[in-house]
Amino acid sequence: MSVPRPATAATDATDASGRPGAARTRAAARQLVRSDDLEEALAVAGAAIGEVLDGEAVLRVRTTQHDLHASASGVVPPAALSSLALSVLSLPHDVDGAPQASGHAPGILIESTGGHATCRVWVDTAHPPHEDAAERTLAELLLHCLAQSVDRIVMVDRVRQNEANLERAVESHRLVGQAMGILIERHRITSEEAFEVLRRASQDHNTKLREVARRVIETGAEPDDVV
Structure with a gap:
């Protein structure tokens, strides 16, 4: 005899608004934490953050050795992105260190900084969530996971390089x-x-x-x- 699943469990894939549920977000975060491939990590983060914020996410990751742009499809050359996306991802910081709001563009800009990497994501969405909205919190957590993942990958690469030296x-x-x-x-x-x-x-x-x-x-x- 089959036992029906509770209504809350049925929302693992999506929530009531059609956006990804907690289970999918947790799975993406776990994949980021475990990933040892930079391109894979960028693609996972781009896809997950875009889904959470209901838009198309574009990433920029800067380390001492790399300055990469990516989307849900993975690493892309800057020429593949719109001039608006490149402009938003290159905005300077406010006095308090946060990226300046893109007042001329719709969407949402988030930044997370690790020990060796600075990660920015801009999501082109017509309905950006409020700063205290759950969707924004999830996106910030995912971007933080990406920053930690990039830090770890950079450190591993340095260890390998040191071993080679x-x-x-x-x-x-x-x-x-x-x-x-x-x-x-x-x-x-x-x-x-x-x-x-x-x-x-x-x-x-x-x-x-x-x-x-x-x-x-x-x-x-x-x-x-x-x-």
């Missing part, structure tokens, strides 16, 4: 040490003198030290002869 440093250390060993054995010189030969060849020929060392190892030639 560390691996390159270790490899450089190995190559230089091996090349020094070749010069020490060949010329019966000290380790300091061998390093100075490699360093001087690197500077004189404007070639990275690790590259000079690699060529010495591969060819067996003198440092000045491999650059």
